[in-house]
Ligand SMILES: O=C(O)C1=C[C@@H](OP(=O)(O)O)[C@@H](O)[C@H](O)C1
């Protein structure tokens with residue numbers, strides 16, 4: 001789907017969708033529990049569908065009622081003594097679609113259930129790293145069969161308690177997957193992170209949701225995690241809070257002279273992408289809180305700054321757009337792993353914003369931006385089939401002089417299926 005978007009100011013209230021990261025975690029903890037849980041404020045984006053379907057494959061019963069899910073957990077099927085490790089046919093087919101979270105969270109979880117699991121997926125997912133798991137499988141004698149290209153991975157065997165050690169700068173999702181799984185094993189485990197941990201906020205989300213479901217972990221400065229075995233997830237009800245990663249698009253739009261109240265934000269959220277607020281403040285935005293919403297205004301204009309992407313990779317494309325229209329120089333550092341997301345987000349952000357008239361250069365691990373007064377637009381730009389690039393370009397369209405056309409715009413369904421409807425409801429002009 002290609003969308004031509006006229007330059008037009010956004011105004012009014014936008015209620016952000018529920019946090020995708022918290023929704024993955026709540027669905028997983030509920031599905032591993034031993035009872036019935038109600039999860040409120042769920043949006044069935046492609047990624048959340050992938051996780052709900054995965055957990056159903058292991059025996060969880062999941063029913064949707066509007067924006068709530070009722071989940072009957074599959075805790076009773078968890079076993080640490082698999083009968084058929086090494087089987088050649090997979091009992092569970094897990095379609096991760098393009099969701100890195102689903103894949104990295106569910107691979108270790110799958111070893112808790114009888115039978116082999118086959119993980120398939122699309123897009124860039126087959127190219128995103130998994131070697132941290134493969135190394136663990138080699139060490140523990142867990143059978144696994146990866147294929148080149150499109151994701152197609154068969155895993156069979158029991159994860160055993162022990163000492164796990166790996167770097168903290170590839171993806172925090174490996175740690176989250178192990179944290180979900182290890183407490184259900186018979187013995188105690190330790191995870192040691194050998195380099196400074198990036199995406200720390202996502203680990204805090206994992207520990208927070210797990211503790212809501214009665215499972216606890218000892219966290220020593222995010223470099224060492226002590227995990228007691230023999231625990232179980234207790235059924236509970238849970239409301240998913242609003243998503244700061246999605247709020248970032250609208251908060252940056254506000255900084256760029258749109259006129260929005262961005263609603264359903266928890267002011268003490270553990271989401272790492274809440275950093276968008278302090279980054280925009282450093283660029284000259286003042287925020288006013290209205291109930292659970294924020295309005296941001298850059299009354300005296302925006303100026304460039306130094307931005308460290310290590311803890312908040314997902315907000316970088318739209319923050320980079322904002323920097324393109326901020327006076328002076330912005331350098332975005334520690335952003336190497338944006339290259340291993342749904343696309344190479346450093347390359348995509350730089351190439352598409354350059355087409356619109358920005359002065360932006362790719363660095364090996366970041367972006368270098370010199371602010372310009374305006375973006376001319378008038379071009380066709382590509383989303384790279386990446387939801388966060390498509391939504392960043394939608395915000396760019398509001399500040400371009402000429403209309404732009406965004407190609408492969410439907411990819412927003414990965415995290416925000418109603419994005420284009422919400423965009424039009426606040427004044428976005430799509431032809
Ligand atoms: O755990 C999560 O929910 C996520 C972790 C982050 O990945 P990395 O830890 O690989 O940076 C983030 O980019 C992703 O969108 C969601």
Ligand SMILES: C=C(OP(=O)(O)O)C(=O)O
Pocket residue numbers: 047098099100101102314341342388415
């Ligand atoms: C990278 C993302 O998600 P995931 O890693 O789960 O595919 C994202 O939502 O931007």
